[in-house]
Amino acid sequence: MHDRGHGAGSSLEWLLPALGMLAVAGAYLLLVRRVRRRNPIQGWSRWRTGWFLCGNFLLGGALLPPVAPFAYEDFRGHMAQHMLIGMYAPLALVLAAPITLLLRTLPAARGRQLTTVLHSPPARVIAHPAVALALSTGSLALLYFTPLYNATMDSPVAHWLLHAHFLLSGCLFAYVIAGPDPAPSRPTVRARLVYLGVAIAAHAVISQMMYGGFWVDIHTPIPQVQAGAEIMYYGGDIAELLLAAALVATWRPEPPRRAATREPSREVTTPAGVPASEPTGSG
Template sequence: MGPADHAHSPHHHGPAGDAVPVTGTTLTVLLILLVLPAVTAAYLLAVRRVRRRNPALGWSGLRSASFLGGAALLAAALLPPLGPAAHTDFRGHMAQHMLIGMYAPLLLVLAAPVTLLLRALPPSHARRVTTLLHGRPVRRVTHPAVALALSTGTLGLLYFTPLYDAAMGHPAGHGLMNAHFLASGCLFAHAVAGPDPAPGRPGVKARLVYLGIAIAAHALIAQAMYGGFFVHIHAPVDQVRQGAEIMYYGGDIAELLLAAALVSTWRPERRGARPRALPAASGSGGVPVR
């Protein structure tokens, strides 16, 4: 085994062995209670504006429900009882990781927030956003290969080096780790199966390959964690193994859902079919939106 053999979990203690003050957890809860409702309200207000601007086009209720579901999963992951448990129990951390980094991002991405923003903004502002989306930096960071490296690729760095213990040793580090899980999870879900505009995104077959690589890498990391190979996690062995099982099976389910979302967008091209002109957007400054 490796450092996972330790029968204690020091990442929730301060330098002198004292528990992390409750004030850090309380502040986190307050921020969540303020930020999540604000973001959800902004999404719903944008939906209302889009429906008023173009009642015929409207906005899918399923997309709104998807966003609400994603916000609910984030709340469940960050608020008690799971939120505090993630600081002291590796199984709680891994369950939180699955919700924040895989399940919530899929629902949030399927809610098409960028398309909603383009339709809700005035045409001049929508054109600026579109210009930004077509810029080289955004095109590169939203490529599936980059998204894969930032999401799945960083897991080995986190769990096979002292980085995990260092992050868990301070509330700010834990918060940054969760922010990375959420951002990289949303980025990968968008790059693979997002309904929002993604200039330069490869075809469905190529994205299936990247998703397959992610599935294999996830499984290898979970198996190495279960066996204690290269693991650098100061937690009881049974917690590490059960956390690895959560990662293995929970990751498989999330990635199958992502694959289903990707396959649902597959539209095989007909041989000899003439290319069709891009549809004009409604209320987005002439930007094609889906």
């Protein structure tokens, strides 16, 4: 158990994230309204709007009481918070297609600039599934098998940075695997399923090692660590199954490539190697 005498229960600490999420939700709804005004026929999917509000709700549930104070005091609360911020909320936010919404509301010049950024070499590296997997799942080993977790619990700034990492890396992985937004050089469905399978296996191994106490560096009672490992094991499985379902739901078959219709030219070559025209067959 960690001492949070710096004022974890103060209303200001919960007010700021609540206001931030309300502002983000308001901005999304404002863009949706603008899209519907510009194109009343096509409009914007209510499902996507619902997913965004759902993601905001899950994020608020993680960052506000009663979950947030519990996470400061108990490792089980931390793990529940981690699941919400790093896996469930990102999937809902990504399914809301915020990049597509932004592209449909920006002026043409700004939209081309954003598209250029999305297809730039740095974006291609960051959006590679291996990078997203390392940032979202690989960082868990660094967090729980080194003194990093204890350091974040002793520093409010580090604790909020950890939240930001969970959210951004979770959104990146969900976007790469099943996001409806355009992505640079998105791999095939089969390749994405392989990366998702690796993430499932890594979550299972890390949670089992935590439950067994192997190489774990978490300064909290053992029953809490084991219960947190169970939350990670089962909660992670459910979240990743939902991600797999989203991948199937958002998958669209690529249009078949048009086969070349031009037949190979039938040329008659003279002994000297110079192409000659075919006989016409007359006479």
